[in-house]
Amino acid sequence: MTKVIIQIPCYNEEATLGLTLSELPRQLPGVDQVEWLIINDGSSDRTVEVARSNGVDHIVNFEHNRGLAKGFMAGLEACLKAGADIIVNTDADNQYCAADIPKLIEPILRGEAEIVIGARPIHQIKHFSPVKKVLQNLGSWVVRLASKTDIPDAPSGFRAISRTAAMQLNVFNEYTYTLETIIQAGQRGMAMTWVPIRTNGYLRPSRLVKSIPSYIKRSILTILLIFMTYRPLQFFLTLGSLPFSVGTLLGIRWLILFFLEGTEKARVPSLVLAAILILIGFQLWIFGLVAELLSVNRKILEDIQLRLRRSEVEQAERGVRR
Known part of the structure; x- marks a missing residue:
């Protein structure tokens, strides 16, 4: 029996979580069971109540905000203990199109990959400024060099991870998991691929990219630290x-x-x-x-x-x- 668990890191997502959950599937082709999990990263609003009212199966609670990277790893651990064969990670702001989840998990079901990244149409996203689009592409190019992969959208949080891959991943920095896990998986020789995905309408500003200079600095430090660790x-x-x-x-x-x-x-x-x-x-x-x-x-x-x-x-x- 194949089980997919869709996990969502959450920090004060009361306003958007309900919409995101309403679009998640409960059935997927080639999958016997689909469950939902949220990581409540110390939210002070009604995030947990919204999750429960929408039928979320598992809730991981942090008493205090610990950051996206910690939340992502806690979600993987909880999904593995809940028996997930494939873990799908998405965002609570409904940025990613949930209808593309079947496409996302297909390479894992076929045994062709252990990690699949959903690549957004960066140049078509209207709320991305020209500077951000250039930086996204530049960052992805650097990650491709460091990881020896062909992933075109490294910062994408829409990804599917097999049980075997999830057991091997570690996140050392406290900022984000996106770049680090790709470089780490690439350096460790995990089978990784990408699929084109769609995005939904803009609901709120990114909480990760508070300013372009800060994002660039943190991303460069992450790439250097992971490269130093694995090479x-x-x-x-x-x-x-x-x-x-x-x-x-x-x-x-x-x-x-x-x-x-x-x-x-x-x-x-x-x-x-x-x-x-x-x-x-x-x-x-x-x-x-x-x-x-x-x-x-x-x-x-x-x-x-x-x-x-x-x-x-x-x-x-x-x-x-x-």
């Missing part, structure tokens, strides 16, 4: 190559001038700067080697975590059967 040697080798190359060029210049002009113009500051830059480059390379060795422990811990999650899910399923 530390490559990251530090690349980073160290810049000062090492500049230092080497300065050193060659000093040697050329030394042999051409002799010792009368020693140019000591130039030689000292070259030595410092070369030393910095070597140190960054050493950091990369150490980080690469430490990543072995991370992989072991990830394997242990996966086994623990599988054990918890199996125990929860046995409890449900009883």
Whole structure:
């Protein structure tokens, strides 16, 4: 029996949650059971009451607001314990068209992917400013490079995740899960694809993108941190190559001038700067080697975590059967 659980992170979504839930399906092709779950991220309004009145099956409650990333991960954990074979994540502001959920889960049902991202028609969304459209495309391009995938809309929160993939995902930052999970899945070699989706009308401003500069800064930090975590040697080798190359060029210049002009113009500051830059480059390379060795422990811990999650899910399923 295949079970799909549709999860919705919520923070003060009283005004829009009812509409979002009214459009969610209770039946899907190729699926035996569909359930709904919300993550109440410390809401101070009637979000929970609206969810219950609309027949939500599971509610995860946070006493205080912990952010979108924490809410997303708590939802995955709850969905796994509730026996989900596929988890669909969507937003409470009804941004994504729920009628596209069958299209979203189809590659997982066919066994072609473990994660499917819904790609919005960015250039057709009227409430996106030209600057935001450019930044969305630029950010997605950077994520494609870092994750080695072809996902065209990395910030999209409309996605389907298989049980196996959900057990392996982790979110380290407290801002958002969208970029990090794609890079992480790509670096870990999970099968990932995308499908074109539709969007609904504009109901409220984004609570994640409070300002374009803040969003850019946070996104860049997320990409760098995840790249450092999963490709530390490559990251530090690349980073160290810049000062090492500049230092080497300065050193060659000093040697050329030394042999051409002799010792009368020693140019000591130039030689000292070259030595410092070369030393910095070597140190960054050493950091990369150490980080690469430490990543072995991370992989072991990830394997242990996966086994623990599988054990918890199996125990929860046995409890449900009883």
